[in-house]
Amino acid sequence: MEITQDKHSANQALIKIKLNEADYQPKVEAKLKDFAKKSNIKGFRPGKAPISMVKNMYGTSVLVEEVNTILSESLNTYLKEQTFKILGDPLPQDQGTIDWKAQKDFEFDYKIGFVESVELTLDSKIKATKYSIKVDDKLINETLDSLKSQYGNSTNPEVSEEGDHIYGDLKATEGEFEKTVTLDLTKITKKLAGKFVGISKEAVVEFEAKDVKKGQWEEAFGLSEEESADLDGLFTLTVKNINRTETAEMNQEFFDKIFGPDQVSSEEEFITKVRETLQGNYDKESKLFTEEELKKVLTDASKVDLPEAFLKEWLLVANQGKVTEEDVEKEFPVYAKQLTWSLLSNEIATKNEIKAEHEEVIERTKQMVREQFAASGLGAQMEDSMDIFVDNYLKGEEGQNYMNMLTSIQNEKVLAFALDKISVEEKDLTIDEFKELLAK
CATH class of the missing domain: 3.30.70.1050 (Trigger factor ribosome-binding domain)
Known part of the structure; x- marks a missing residue:
């Protein structure tokens, strides 16, 4: 041979x-x-x-x-x-x-x-930003309003007011379009919403399609993009019912519904708990966002020469019949970034003896399971069966769940290691500033 x-x-x-x-x-x-x-x-x-x-x-x-x-x-x-x-x-x-x-x-x-090689020198020449989202009073007040609305009592008044939901039959004056919808008055312009205030059941409201702004057919009327694509001209909405959610009172019953029995006992404690919960959630989001941005910085700073022509050919062969050359060309930049990061992460981990331990995989999976059950209110009852849930999950997908968790933990360790070696600027963001960053 x-x-x-x-x-x-x-x-x-x-x-x-x-x-x-x-x-x-x-x-x-x-x-x-x-x-x-x-x-x-x-x-x-x-x-x-x-x-x-x-x-x-x-x-x-x-x-x-x-x-x-x-x-x-x-x-x-x-x-x-x-x-x-x-x-x-x-x-x-x-x-x-x-x-x-x-x-x-x-x-x-x-x-x-x-x-041939994966090269990256982790030093102060590489600059990155560590983001931290700060929960401000505006976000607290918006969250409180949302919770009071969400947990308030639902009623069906005879006459509509601002903020109500109008249930009825939407119909185009010309053409065949007709659909039963629930219209959220808070998600259309004040001018158009005014047409639906002070009306009762069986009222017929006329309005022009041009008065519905971009995205409001979907957000306010609940139509699909296909349904709203060519809507034009005059429409009528015949009211069948009026739905209103009364704002919940800030009392013990309300506190218990949100956080469970006897977790908070005053409005001050409740607001503090809401702030802590929001901050905890946004700490996770800002951590994930920082990690994704850091991956981009490290990938751009690295010297990795990928065989692009070969990889495109291989992706076509490996996904025979499922993707086209156009699909590969369109998605390849994202794939190349992910592949480069994977090579970098493994190289950094190998050189610096960074690895995820089995015990860390078990503990991280327990944490994930606890969070899932806590969201459904069953956290405490599931603790006795935790080992079974963890074992079943990690064996799932022919062991791929275990490998994914192992890789995730190693990646986090690699990123934490990199943050200690490079130049990092810390930046506080409001939730609005964070949303603007995500939109870019």
Whole structure:
């Protein structure tokens, strides 16, 4: 057997594997003899069929199988011995027609893509920002208003007021469009909402489509983008019911509904608890946002030469029939960033002996399960069965859940390590400023 490498560029090569008869024939002969011993061919006693007949019947299929096995094992062994990092999978090249009955020697080519090295120096020359979202009074007041509205009593008054929901039949004056909708008066312009204030059941309200601003067909009327795409002209909405949510009072019953029995006992304690809860949630969001921005900074600062042409070809082959060349071209920049970060993260982890421990995976999974059950109000009851839930989750997806959790923890450690080495500016944000950043 002969294996050679022909580099086409700094990150792509062709691997040639040449096999002669001595490489595969002993294994083919051994397998055919084994077939002969176990064969049950009509006209012969079990295991007594002539070897020549067995060769005629199974010789070609056994040869193909053994050659493919030798190729796979030899290629994998060869690639593991290389110093570069293989990306994707080797792509077998078209060999033309193979005469399996007559040929004795075979040659196979495989295209590979790789990176020679992953280089990144973590020092103060790399600059990043650590974001922290601060919960202000505006957000507290908006949250309190939302909670009081959400947990208030629902009524069906006879006459509508500002902020009500109008349930009725929406119909175009010209055309066939007609649909029963629930209109949220808080999500349309004040001018248009005024048409729906002070009306009662069976009232018919007329309005122009031009008075409904962009996005309000979907947000206020609940239509899909397809339904709202071509709406124009005059519309009527025949009122069938009026829905109103009365604002809940800030009392013990309200406190208990939000945080559970006897968790807070005064309005001051309640507001403090709301602030702490919001800050905890936004601390998680700002941490995730900082990590994603840091990945971009480190990726841009690194020297990783990806074999783009090879990877695009491999993505097409690996997803045969599921994606087009246009899909690959469109999504490749995102894929390349993710791949580069994965290579960087592994390189930093290896050089600095950073790794996630099994115990950390277990504890992180317990934390995730607790949060999920806490949201449903079942946290305390599930603690006794925690080990079972954790075990079932980590074994899920054929063990992929475990590997994903392991990778996630290692990535966090790598990012924390990087933050200690580079130049970091801390920046406080309001929730509005944070939303603006996300929108960019």
